[in-house]
Each structure stands twice: as C-alpha cells, then as structure tokens.
Amino acid sequence: MPELPEVETVVRSLRTGGMTGEPILDRQIRSVDCFNSKTLVFDGDAEQCSRTLCGQHILSADRRAKYIRIGTENYWILIHLRMSGDLRCEAETAGELRPHDRLVFHFTDGMRLVFNDVRKFGRVWVTDDPESALSGLGVEPLGDEFTAEWLMERLTGQRRVIKTVLLDQSVIAGIGNIYADESLFDAGILPTRPAGSLSPEECGRLRDSIRKTLTHAIEQNGSSFDWAYKGGHFQNEFRVYQRKGELCPVCGTPIERIVVGQRGTHFCPKCQH
DNA sequence: CCTGAAACCTGTCTGC
DNA sequence: TGCAGACAGGTTTCAG
Numbered sequence: 483m484p485e486l487p488e489v490e491t492v493v494r495s496l497r498t499g500g501m502t503g504e505p506i507l508d509r510q511i512r513s514v515d516c517f518n519s520k521t522l523v524f525d526g527d528a529e530q531c532s533r534t535l536c537g538q539h540i541l542s543a544d545r546r547a548k549y550i551r552i553g554t555e556n557y558w559i560l561i562h563l564r565m566s567g568d569l570r571c572e573a574e575t576a577g578e579l580r581p582h583d584r585l586v587f588h589f590t591d592g593m594r595l596v597f598n599d600v601r602k603f604g605r606v607w608v609t610d611d612p613e614s615a616l617s618g619l620g621v622e623p624l625g626d627e628f629t630a631e632w633l634m635e636r637l638t639g640q641r642r643v644i645k646t647v648l649l650d651q652s653v654i655a656g657i658g659n660i661y662a663d664e665s666l667f668d669a670g671i672l673p674t675r676p677a678g679s680l681s682p683e684e685c686g687r688l689r690d691s692i693r694k695t696l697t698h699a700i701e702q703n704g705s706s707f708d709w710a711y712k713g714g715h716f717q718n719e720f721r722v723y724q725r726k727g728e729l730c731p732v733c734g735t736p737i738e739r740i741v742v743g744q745r746g747t748h749f750c751p752k753c754q755h
Numbered sequence: 756c757c758t759g760a761a762a763c764c765t766g767t768c769t770g771c
Numbered sequence: 772t773g774c775a776g777a778c779a780g781g782t783t784t785c786a787g
Contacts, residue, residue: 520763566764566766582765599764600764600765602763602764602765603763603764641757642759646759744759744761
C-alpha cells in the first residue's frame with residue numbers, strides 16, 4: 483500500500499479516525515506484543531521494548547517521506563509499511579488477531595494498534611533518536627524546497643535514467659513506482675530518459691506533475707489494491723500504471739510495459755518523448 | 756564513487 | 772488439476 487499518498491492517508495486516520503479505525507492520540511501504551519522478530523527494530527528484545535513504552539502516551543502522529551512517525555513523551559515509534567504493511571486501531575474486543583499480524587501496541591483503555599504485514603518487509607523502530615533512521619532522506623515532494631530550479635540542479639550530471647532517480651529516496655523522498663509512472667506520463671517525459679538530459683522546462687513540468695499527481699492521490703485517499711489497503715480511490719484514475727495494452731487516454735496509443743531498474747514501468751510511447 | 760542486480764518474504768495469477 | 776514461473780506498492784546489501 484505504501485507510497486506517499488497512502489502513508490499520508492494512514493497518518494491522517496491515526497490522528498482523526500477513519501479508514502484504519504479509531505484515532506490513537508492521547509492513548510496510553512500498556513504493553514507491546516511482537517510476533518516476528520525482524521519487524522521490531524529496538525536496542526533490546528521485545529520484552530524490554532514493552533517495558534520501555536509502558537506508560538507512554540501517544541502525543542503526535544505525522545509523516546516523513548514514507549515513514550509514519552508517532553511521538554510519545556520520551557520515545558519515537560517509526561513505522562515503514564514497505565510493500566505490504568498496514569495499520570489498524572481497534573478495540574481489543576474486535577476479535578482474534580488476524581493472519582500476518584506482526585506487532586501489537588496494547589493501550590490502557592481497551593484499544594490496540596495492530597501492524598499487519600504479509601511479506602514481513604515492514605519495520606517498526608522504537609527509538610529516542612529518530613534522525614538516525616530518517617537522516618538519509620531527500621526533499622519532501624510537496625514541500626517548499628522542491629522547486630523546478632532545485633530539481634534541475636539535482637539532475638544535472640545524473641547518468642541514471644529519470645525513473646530510477648525518481649525512485650531514489652535520497653533525492654526526492656516519498657515517490658514510489660505508481661506515482662513515478664503517473665507523474666512521468668503527466669509530464670510527457672519518457673521514463674528511460676537520462677536524468678541529466680532534461681531541460682529546465684521539462685524539470686518544471688515534471689516538478690508540477692509530481693505535485694499535482696501526489697496531491698490528487700491524497701485527495702482520493704491513495705490507491706487501493708485487491709488484497710491490501712482499502713478505502714482509496716486513486717487506482718480508478720491510473721492513466722498508465724498497470725494498464726499495459728490499454729489505450730492511452732490522451733492519444734489512443736496502446737500503453738507499453740518495460741522493466742526499468744527492476745521495476746515494472748508503464749508509459750505511452752507517443753505522448754512521452 | 757556509481758550502477759545494476761540480488762536478496763528479503765508471501766500470496767496471487769498465468770500459462771503449459 | 773497441478774505446478775513452475777512471473778509478478779507485486781520498497782529498501783538494503785553486495786558485486787562489478
């Protein structure tokens with residue numbers, strides 16, 4: 483489920499309630515249960531983590547790139563959903579835990595926050611130093627720093643293709659495979675263009691397309707996929723992603739699929755040049 | 756230093 | 772029906 487718009491949607495519902503259930507703000511942690519040792523990243527074992535967080539209140543929930551950042555009095559809980567992670571806040575009486583539930587935060591008021599992750603790629607950090615995990619990230623694509631001029635400067639001299647650079651979290655933090663393809667289509671730029679060959683005008687178009695695509699996806703609560711993540715609607719508005727063989731909505735040319743940087747890549751060979 | 760490929764995991768779908 | 776292989780929203784690690 484996880485690119486920037488999906489993570490933003492999850493964070494908003496953690497703050498105010500909604501698709502993943504009840505809000506988590508102000509609740510007090512009683513204990514933590516971990517069922518997959520690799521999921522929890524903590525300097526100590528799960529028991530020690532549980533004792534460390536016992537008594538802490540949830541004071542904040544926000545997002546940095548694709549990381550969910552939950553603040554308590556003395557610690558930070560960082561969550562990366564990777565490919566298949568999902569969060570839900572529900573009553574302990576909601577029933578048995580489900581298959582692939584990996585980590586549970588139990589609150590003192592009878593609620594629980596559950597991290598579910600089929601593929602076990604997701605991670606939950608509990609730390610007093612969140613910067614150690616977040617320090618390598620690039621600019622927020624929806625932030626003020628991300629300008630056409632900044633992008634032009636970052637792409638100058640880059641020999642990698644533009645799609646690969648868009649997926650590099652140390653350059654721009656938060657774009658994933660879907661929104662890279664959709665943004666490049668919107669900007670009319672071929673995914674295989676060497677990043678350093680983009681003109682200032684193309685950098686401006688690409689920057690605007692990225693912000694437009696991400697903003698619109700957030701308004702749609704992100705993209706939903708068959709077995710993971712429900713509630714978003716942006717998947718109905720994909721113009722190239724997973725539309726191989728279908729006709730381009732602009733010019734009618736069949737959408738093509740190639741592999742770029744090990745990732746499936748979708749584009750219109752006529753509109754993107 | 757840079758780049759591309761493999762690895763990490765499980766589930767689903769497709770084609771033979 | 773069965774089974775091998777491809778593929779999936781991401782990131783880290785390793786080899787060249």
